[in-house]
Amino acid sequence: xxxxxxxxxxxxxxxxxxxxxxxxxxxxxxxxxxxxxxxxxxxxxxxxxxxxxxxxxxxxxxxxxxxxxxxxxxxxxxxxxxxxxxxxxxxxxxxxxxxxxxxxxxxxxxxxxxxxxxxxxxxxxxxxxxxxxxxxxxxxxxxxxxxxxxxxxxxxxxxxxxxxxxxxxxxxxxxxxxxxxxxxxxxxxxxxxxxxxxxxxxxxxxxxxxxxxxxxxxxxxxxxxxxxxxxxxxxxxxxxxxxxxxxxxxxxxxxxxxxxxxxxxxxxxxxxxxxxxxxxxxxxxxxxxxxxxxxxxxxxxxxxxxxxxxxxxxxxxxxxxxxxxxxxxxxxxxxxxxxxxxxxxxxxxxxxxxxxxxxxxxxxxxxxxxxxxxxxxxxxxxxxxxxxx
Amino acid sequence: xxxxxxxxxxxxxxxxxxxxxxxxxxxxxxxxxxxxxxxxxxxxxxxxxxxxxxxxxxxxxxxxxxxxxxxxxxxxxxxxxxxxxxxxxxxxxxxxxxxxxxxxxxxxxxxxxxxxxxxxxxxxxxxxxxxxxxxxxxxxxxxxxxxxxxxxxxxxxxxxxxxxxxxxxxxxxxxxxxxxxxxxxxxxxxxxxxxxxxxxxxxxxxxxxxxxxxxxxxxxxxxxxxxxxxxxxxxxxxxxxxxxxxxxxxxxxxxxxxxxxxxxxxxxxxxxxxxxxxxxxxxxxxxxxxxxxxxxxxxxxxxxxxxxxxxxxxxxxxxxxxxxxxxxx
Numbered sequence: 232x233x234x235x236x237x238x239x240x241x242x243x244x245x246x247x248x249x250x251x252x253x254x255x256x257x258x259x260x261x262x263x264x265x266x267x268x269x270x271x272x273x274x275x276x277x278x279x280x281x282x283x284x285x286x287x288x289x290x291x292x293x294x295x296x297x298x299x300x301x302x303x304x305x306x307x308x309x310x311x312x313x314x315x316x317x318x319x320x321x322x323x324x325x326x327x328x329x330x331x332x333x334x335x336x337x338x339x340x341x342x343x344x345x346x347x348x349x350x351x352x353x354x355x356x357x358x359x360x361x362x363x364x365x366x367x368x369x370x371x372x373x374x375x376x377x378x379x380x381x382x383x384x385x386x387x388x389x390x391x392x393x394x395x396x397x398x399x400x401x402x403x404x405x406x407x408x409x410x411x412x413x414x415x416x417x418x419x420x421x422x423x424x425x426x427x428x429x430x431x432x433x434x435x436x437x438x439x440x441x442x443x444x445x446x447x448x449x450x451x452x453x454x455x456x457x458x459x460x461x462x463x464x465x466x467x468x469x470x471x472x473x474x475x476x477x478x479x480x481x482x483x484x485x486x487x488x489x490x491x492x493x494x495x496x497x498x499x500x501x502x503x504x505x506x507x508x509x510x511x512x513x514x515x516x517x518x519x520x521x522x523x524x525x526x527x528x529x530x531x532x533x534x535x536x537x538x539x540x541x542x543x544x545x546x547x548x549x550x551x552x553x554x555x556x557x558x559x560x561x562x563x564x565x566x567x568x569x570x571x572x573x574x575x576x577x578x579x580x581x582x583x584x585x586x587x588x589x590x591x592x593x594x595x596x597x598x599x600x601x602x603x604x605x606x607x608x609x610x611x612x613x614x615x616x617x618x619x620x
Numbered sequence: 621x622x623x624x625x626x627x628x629x630x631x632x633x634x635x636x637x638x639x640x641x642x643x644x645x646x647x648x649x650x651x652x653x654x655x656x657x658x659x660x661x662x663x664x665x666x667x668x669x670x671x672x673x674x675x676x677x678x679x680x681x682x683x684x685x686x687x688x689x690x691x692x693x694x695x696x697x698x699x700x701x702x703x704x705x706x707x708x709x710x711x712x713x714x715x716x717x718x719x720x721x722x723x724x725x726x727x728x729x730x731x732x733x734x735x736x737x738x739x740x741x742x743x744x745x746x747x748x749x750x751x752x753x754x755x756x757x758x759x760x761x762x763x764x765x766x767x768x769x770x771x772x773x774x775x776x777x778x779x780x781x782x783x784x785x786x787x788x789x790x791x792x793x794x795x796x797x798x799x800x801x802x803x804x805x806x807x808x809x810x811x812x813x814x815x816x817x818x819x820x821x822x823x824x825x826x827x828x829x830x831x832x833x834x835x836x837x838x839x840x841x842x843x844x845x846x847x848x849x850x851x852x853x854x855x856x857x858x859x860x861x862x863x864x865x866x867x868x869x870x871x872x873x874x875x876x877x878x879x880x881x882x883x884x885x886x887x888x889x890x891x892x893x894x895x896x897x898x899x900x901x902x903x904x905x906x907x908x909x910x911x912x913x914x915x916x917x918x919x920x921x922x923x924x925x926x927x928x929x930x931x932x933x934x935x936x937x938x939x940x941x942x943x944x945x946x947x948x949x
Contacts, residue, residue, distance in 0.1 A: 266725065267836030269734040399896040423896035424875070427840055429831050432629035432761065433875045440622045456736060456832035464741065464758040464830065466748025487736030487832045 256293040256543060256550040258536075259322035261312055261337060263329050264301035268452060270483045271329045271528045272301075275351060277521055278532030279327065282540075285516060290536055291543020293550055298322060306336035313340035323550045324349055326535045329528065331355040331374060331402055342366045345553050347560065351535040352528060356405065359579050360613030366553070368560050369579045370538050370567075371531045372500060373611035374402060377476045378409030380498040380584035380605045381447055385414045385474060387605070390444040392419045396434055396458070397449040399423035406449035406476075412612065419443050424454075431458045435465045445472040448479060455479030456488045463491040472496065477599075480589055482526035485597040492589045492597060500580075501530050501569040502587050502599040509537075510568040524598060530568050541565035577617035581610045621755040626876045628751075632761045634868025635768025639823035640841055641848040641860045642775060643816020649792040649855015651706050651809050654713045657720035658820055658845065659838025665690045665821025666828035666837060667728055670739035679742035686825040687818055694817025698810045706809070725835050734835065741829035764826055771822070772861060779857045788812060792855035844871075847903055851910045853917030862918060867903050874902035 260279055263272035276299055288295055298320050302309040309328070316322045317340055325341040328334045331353040338348040342364050350358075354373040358364065385393055395410060395418060397403035407421055419441050422434045435458075438446055450458050455475065462473065477499030480492055503514050503524050513533050517525040525533075542559035543550050550556060561578060575581045584606040587599035644658045668689045673682025701720075705713045740746070741760045748756040779785040787808055791798045799805050824838065831837060848867050852859025879895030886894070910918060 265729070267834055269729070269835070270736070273734050399900070421892055423892070425896070425900045429837070429840055430633060432633065433626060433872050436622060436625040436629060436876065439625070453736060453832040453834050453837070457830065460832075461758070461830050464746060464748070464760055466756040466758065483735070484832075487738050487834070489738050489740055 254293050254548060254550070256290055256295045256324075256539075257320060257322040258290065258295065258297050258539065259313075259316035259320065259325040259341075260297055260299045260327040260532075261302050261309065261316065261325060262299075262327035263304045263333070264299075266304050268304045268330070270452065271352075271526070272327075274483060274526045274529040275327055275329060275532040278517070278525060278529030279351075279536055281513075281517055281520055281529075282533045282536035284520070285512075286536070286540055290540045291546075291550065292548055293543060299327075302328065302333050302337065304330065304333070306332055309333045309337040310340060313337035317341050317344050317346055323347065323553070323556065324539055326351050326539075327532065328353055338367065347553065347556060349535050349539065349560070351531040354579060354611075356611075356613050359577050359611050360616035361618075363577045363617035363619050365557055365578075365619050367578060368538075368574070370535045371580070372582070373579050373613065374405050375409030375412070376606075376609060376611055377478070377498055377500070377584065378406045378449060379413050379612075380586070380609070381474060381476055382410035382413030383584075384496070384498060384586045384605045385410070385445055385447065386416065388445070388472075389416075390414075390472070391416050392441075392443045393417070393445045393447060394419050394438055394441060394443045395421045395447050395449075396431075397421075397423060398426040398428070398451075398454065400426045403449060410447055416444075424450075426454075428454065429457050431461050432465075434458075435462055435467070438462075438471065439465065439467050442468075443471055445474050447474045449476060451478045452484070453487075456484050459488050459495065460491045477527045477587075480587075481528075481599065482524045482597075483528065485589070489597075493591070495589045496586055496602070497589070497599065498584055498586050498605060499527055499599065500582055500584055501527055502585070502601050504598065504601055505569060507568070507570050509566040510570075513568045524596065534565075534567050534569070534572075537565045537567070538563050575610045575614050577611075577614040579611055579614065581608055583607050584609055621753055622876075624751065625755060625757060626873060628757055628761070628765065629876075630869040630872035631865075632765050632768070633872050634865045635765060635772065636823050636827055637841070637844060637848060637868050638861050638864035639768060639771060639819050639826070641845040641852075641864055642857055643813075643819045644845050645849040645852060645855055645857065645860040646788065646792075646812050647816050648849055650788060650795065650812055651702075652795070653702065653705060654710050654717065655702070655816075656714060656717040656842065657724065658816070659840075659842035660721050660724035661690060661694065661817045661820040661838070662824035662841060663728065663835070663838040664693065664724065665824030666739075666831070666833045667732060667737065668821065669825030669828055670737040670833045671732075673739065683822075683825050687822050690821025690825075691814045691818035693821075694814040695810050697817070698813035702813060703806075703809070721839070729835050736832040736834040739828050739833050760829060767826060771819070775819075775857060776861075784808075784811070844903065847907050849917075851907055851917055853914075853919040856917070856919040859917055859919030866906060870906050871899075871903050875899045878902065 262275045263269055283297055298316060300312045324347045326349040329352045334353040335355055341348045347366050350369040350371060352371050354369050354371055358367050359373045395407045397406045424434055448458055473495050475497045477497055480495050480497040542563045545559040546555040573581050583604055586602045586605050588602050589597055590600040592598045640662055647653050647655050665686050669682045669686035672685040673679055705716055745760040745763050747759050749759045751757050779788055787803050848860055848863040852863030878899045879891055882891045882895050
C-alpha cells in the first residue's frame with residue numbers, strides 16, 4: 232500500500248512538472264543548511280528568498296520556482312543533489328554553494344548538462360583560470376581576491392613584520408598566497424593550524440613572542456570566533472594590529488564573538504553601511520523579514536537573484552535558451568548592492584574592495600564600518616589562463 | 621618565557637581533555653559501551669551554561685546549573701536509552717549513539733538556531749595576569765588549570781578512596797563478579813553515566829567562553845578523547861589522566877616547536893608543508909608507539925598506584941597475584 236502511494240505521489244509530481252509552462256524559471260539553490268557550517272548557508276538562502284519576494288515571485292518577469300536543497304557540507308551528497316536538481320527538477324540555473332570543495336563537486340553537473348552555475352560565494356581558482364567554463368559565472372569574488380585586498384591594506388599601512396594564520400587546507404594556502412601577492416614586507420611566520428582546530432593558545436603564544444606589527448588571519452566560521460576571543464583574553468599589547476577578512480568578521484560571527492571583535496580591521500566588497508539605494512533597500516528589507524542584519528553571504532545571494540533577473544529580462548524572458556541566457560549574464564547590467572559591478576572576461580567580477588572596522592551602530596549592534604577603498608576595479612590573477620571566452 | 625607559556629597551554633589543554641575523557645573511559649571500561657554521543661554531552665553542557673548564564677546573569681550560576689543539569693540529563697538518558705544498549709554488540713552501540721549525535725545536533729539547532737551562541741567569560745577573569753617577567757597569561761585559562769586540578773583530585777579521591785570508587789574499579793576489571801557480590805549494578809551504571817555526562821558537560825561549559833558555542837563542537841574533541849581512552853587503558857581514570865597529559869602536551873608542544881625544530885635542518889618551503897602535517901599527526905604517532913609496546917594501554921583498569929603495573933616492583937609473587945585494585949598500599 233505504502234509503495235503504491237509513493238508511486239502515485241511521484242506520478243503526480245511528474246504530471247505537475249509536465250504541465251509547467253515553458254516560460255517558467257527554475258532556480259536551484261543548493262547550500263549548507265545543516266550541521267556546524269550552516270550559519271552562512273542559512274543567510275545565503277534568506278538573501279535569495281528575500282530577493283525573489285521583493286521581485287514578487289517573478290524573477291526576470293517570469294513565474295519562478297525556487298528549489299532549495301541542503302548540500303549537507305558533503306561533496307558526495309552535493310553531487311547527487313545537483314544531479315537531482317538538474318535532471319529531475321530541470322533547473323536552468325544552479326546557485327547558492329558556500330564552500331569551494333562542494334562547488335568543485337557539484338558545479339560540473341550543471342555545466343555538463345549545458346546549464347548555468349552562478350556562484351554566489353566560492354570562487355575557486357580552477358574556474359577563474361584554465362578550467363573556466365562559458366556556463367560558470369561568479370557574482371561574488373575569486374577566492375584570493377579578498378586576501379589580496381588585505382595584503383594591499385597591510386602594504387598601504389606600511390607594516391614591516393606580519394604573521395599569517397590560516398587553516399592547513401587548500402583555501403588556507405590560497406589565502407596566504409593571495410595576501411603575499413600584494414604585501415611586500417616581511418612575513419615573519421606562517422602558522423597553519425589544523426582545519427577545525429578550536430584552541431589557538433599555542434599559536435597565540437607564538438604571536439606574543441614574535442611581536443609582529445600585524446596578524447592576518449583567515450579562519451572561517453567558528454575558528455575565527457575562537458581565535459579572536461582567545462587572542463583578546465591573552466592580553467597581547469595593542470601594538471600588534473589584528474587584521475582579517477569578511478570570512479571571519481561579519482554578521483554571521485558577530486553575535487557569538489561579541490565585544491572581542493570590536494576594532495578588528497577586515498576587508499570585503501560590501502558592508503551593511505554601503506551607501507547606495509539597492510543596498511539600503513536590501514538591508515532594510517532583510518532586517519524587516521528576519522529581524523537581524525544580513526551578512527555578506529546574504530548580500531551575495533540577493534545579488535545572484537538580481538543578476539538572474541536582469542539577464543532573463545535582457546534575454547527577452549526566455550529562460551529555456553541557455554545560450555541567450557549566458558550571453559545576457561555575461562553582459563549583465565544589474566544594480567548590485569555593492570555599487571558598481573561588472574564581469575571580467577573569465578566571468579568573475581571586477582570590483583572594488585574596502586577595509587572595514589568592526590564597530591557599534593546607533594542601536595548598539597556590531598557592524599562593519601567602511602573605512603576606505605583598498606583595491607579599485609580589481610580583477611583576479613587567473614583570468615589570463617581562461618581560454619573559453 | 622615562551623616555553624613557560626606553551627607548557628601552561630599544554631597543561632590547560634590536557635586538563636580539559638581529561639575532564640572530557642574521564643567519563644568516556646569509565647563508561648567504555650565499566651559498561652563496555654562505546655558512546656559516540658559523549659561529544660554531544662560536551663556540546664549540551666556548553667549550550668546549557670551559555671543559556672543559563674544569559675538567563676540568570678551570573679556566570680557561577682550558569683556553570684553550576686549546567687553541571688547539575690548535565691548530571692540529571694545523563695541519568696535520564698541512561699535510564700531511557702543507554703541501559704538498553706549494554707547487552708548489544710559494539711556495532712549496535714555505535715549506530716545508536718551515532719543516531720544520538722544527529723538527534724542532539726538537530727535538536728540544538730531547532731532550539732537555539734544555527735548561529736553560535738554568545739557567551740563571554742566573567743569580567744573578573746577576562747583579563748590577563750603577570751606570571752614571570754613580562755609574560756602575561758589569560759586569567760581564565762589559569763582558572764581552568766586550577767579547576768581542572770581540583771576536579772581531577774576529587775575524582776582521584778572518589779575512585780581510589782570511597783566505596784563507590786571501589787565498585788567502579790571492581791566493575792572495570794570484572795563486571796560479572798561485582799554483580800555476583802551483590803552490588804546494585806543498575807544504579808551504579810546510572811550513577812557512572814551521570815557522572816561522565818556531568819564531567820563532559822563541565823568541560824564543555826568551562827571551555828565555552830574561549831570557544832564558539834556551536835552545533836557539532838563536541839565531535840572535534842571526541843576523537844582525541846578516544847585516543848586518550850585507548851592510550852590510558854580502557855576504564856582507568858588514572859590512565860586517562862596520564863594519557864590526557866601526554867596527548868595534550870604532545871599536541872600543544874608539537875604544534876609549538878615541531879615546525880621550528882624542523883626549520884633547523886630543512887629548507888623553509890618544506891617545513892611550511894611538513895611542519896603542520898607532522899604536528900597534527902603527532903598525537904596519533906604517540907598512540908601507535910604506546911600501543912606497540914602496551915597493546916592494552918598504559919594502565920590496566922582498577923590499578924591505583926601511580927605507576928603502571930609493568931613498572932612496579934613486586935614485593936612477592938603472592939601479592940602480585942591478588943585482585944587488581946589492591947595495590948594501593
